[in-house]
Amino acid sequence: MDIDKKVWEVLCSEEDISNRLKELGQEISDVYRDKKLYVVSLLRGSFVFTADLVRKLDIPVKIDFMTTSSYGHGTESSGSVKIVNDIKENLEDYHILVVDDITDSGLTMKYVIEHLKTKNPVSVKCCVLLDKPERRKVEIEPDYVGFTIPDKFVVGYGLNYGDYYRNIPYVFVVTDKDR
Ligand code: 5GP
Numbered sequence: 001m002d003i004d005k006k007v008w009e010v011l012c013s014e015e016d017i018s019n020r021l022k023e024l025g026q027e028i029s030d031v032y033r034d035k036k037l038y039v040v041s042l043l044r045g046s047f048v049f050t051a052d053l054v055r056k057l058d059i060p061v062k063i064d065f066m067t068t069s070s071y072g073h074g075t076e077s078s079g080s081v082k083i084v085n086d087i088k089e090n091l092e093d094y095h096i097l098v099v100d101d102i103t104d105s106g107l108t109m110k111y112v113i114e115h116l117k118t119k120n121p122v123s124v125k126c127c128v129l130l131d132k133p134e135r136r137k138v139e140i141e142p143d144y145v146g147f148t149i150p151d152k153f154v155v156g157y158g159l160n161y162g163d164y165y166r167n168i169p170y171v172f173v174v175t176d177k178d179r
């Protein structure tokens with residue numbers, strides 16, 4: 001994985017993301033107004049998205065983080081999801097909104113939603129910055145989607161390549177230079 005031999009193609013610019021997040025923030029605020037909302041953010045990939053999204057909400061919200069197993073250093077999922085760090089708060093009486101960076105196979109989101117339902121919340125919905133519907137292995141359609149994207153490995157804005165590039169403020173695709 002030699003980044004020097006790759007080209008970066010910007011898929012969602014900072015401006016695209018900022019504009020879309022304003023819309024999503026408004027939509028989510030309107031849906032959860034007068035409801036008890038708990039945002040559950042999946043680390044590490046969604047930390048940037050969550051931080052920006054929650055600042056676009058104009059309603060009270062509680063926020064906590066959960067860690068699930070991820071892709072590690074490769075670009076393919078291992079296929080099995082593990083909860084590495086669970087929510088310890090009592091989620092009864094709350095509407096949960098799970099926030100993740102991307103839904104790919106859908107395995108993570110499906111597993112997390114089923115898991116959170118066992119904590120007896122009022123409802124569980126999900127919001128992802130990016131959706132790759134072509135890659136789906138299990139049936140799940142995110143309730144709120146920032147951008148629907150083609151089947152490409154994307155990096156930046158929280159998403160990693162190796163352990164790096166999470167801090168890049170836009171989403172880009174990495175391709176080989178000679179392709
Ligand atoms: P899923 O369980 O839906 O297959 O994948 C969930 C997780 O895999 C995402 O939360 C994300 O961390 C990682 N992932 C999936 N697709 C990509 C991608 O294109 N780029 C990166 N960097 N991570 C991805």
Ligand code: MG
Nearest residue numbers: 043044045070
């Ligand atoms: Mg992830």
